[in-house]
Amino acid sequence: MKKKIFLYLFCLLSICLLGCAQEKNTKNTDNLKKVVKELFSPISDEEYQEFENDSSIFSSSGWLGEKFKDAMTEDAYNAFLETGTYQIMMLSYENGCNIEMEKMEINEKKDYDEFNAKLHVSHKNGDDEKFEVNGTAQFDENGKVRYFNLNNMDKLVEILKK
Numbered sequence: 001m002k003k004k005i006f007l008y009l010f011c012l013l014s015i016c017l018l019g020c021a022q023e024k025n026t027k028n029t030d031n032l033k034k035v036v037k038e039l040f041s042p043i044s045d046e047e048y049q050e051f052e053n054d055s056s057i058f059s060s061s062g063w064l065g066e067k068f069k070d071a072m073t074e075d076a077y078n079a080f081l082e083t084g085t086y087q088i089m090m091l092s093y094e095n096g097c098n099i100e101m102e103k104m105e106i107n108e109k110k111d112y113d114e115f116n117a118k119l120h121v122s123h124k125n126g127d128d129e130k131f132e133v134n135g136t137a138q139f140d141e142n143g144k145v146r147y148f149n150l151n152n153m154d155k156l157v158e159i160l161k162k
Contacts, residue, residue, distance in 0.1 A: 027143025028113060029106055031071040035137070035145055036117055038067040039088055040099045048093050073146045085150055091160040096124030112138045112147075121159055129159055 043051075047064075050057050057064045058081055060074070068077055080086060092099050103118040114136050121129045133156055138147040150156075 028108075028137075028139045031139070031143055031145050032106060032113055032115060032137045033104060034071040035068060035148060036104060036115060037101065038071075039085065039150075040101045040117070040119060041067075041089070042098060043089050043093050048090070051090060071145055072148070073140055073144045076144070076146050076148055080148060085148070085153065088153070088156060088160070091157060095160050095162075097160050098122040102130075112136050119156075123162060127162070131156060131159055 047057075050063060054062075056062045059065050060069045060077070064086060065077065068080065072080065088099075091097075098121070100120045100122070101117050102120050105116045107114045114134065116132055116134045119131045119133060121131055123129075133150060133152055135148065135150040137145050137149070140146040
């Protein structure tokens with residue numbers, strides 16, 4: 001009888017732990033998807049004007065901070081600003097390009113996630129290009145992105161400047 005009770009408790013505990021791990025991975029994935037989606041979303045004329053005239057957009061209460069603050073830690077957001085990753089949004093606007101994310105794949109690794117996003121870039125002159133970006137992300141204990149790296153950002157910048 002004791003063996004059955006022990007086996008039952010072991011199974012119950014295992015199921016609970018598996019559920020908690022799955023919830024954390026879902027938060028990680030959702031937050032990474034949000035960061036990538038926002039990065040490749042168009043900005044409005046008003047948002048660009050604020051970018052040109054008001055540095056408060058970079059604070060967590062500005063429109064740029066609002067887009068990313070729920071999905072990133074403060075340190076990751078600051079690194080996002082320092083590395084200029086947010087400039088993709090501005091270059092797209094300045095050069096009349098529209099970026100549409102067609103597909104995103106996330107591969108979970110032990111301590112980080114790898115991602116690939118297939119993009120369709122439409123230029124104002126009518127040219128279209130397909131491009132694939134990839135990168136990595138790490139997460140804090142709450143599932144927020146604490147590290148974000150876009151590996152081939154220079155090539156995307158080159159495409160946007162055409």
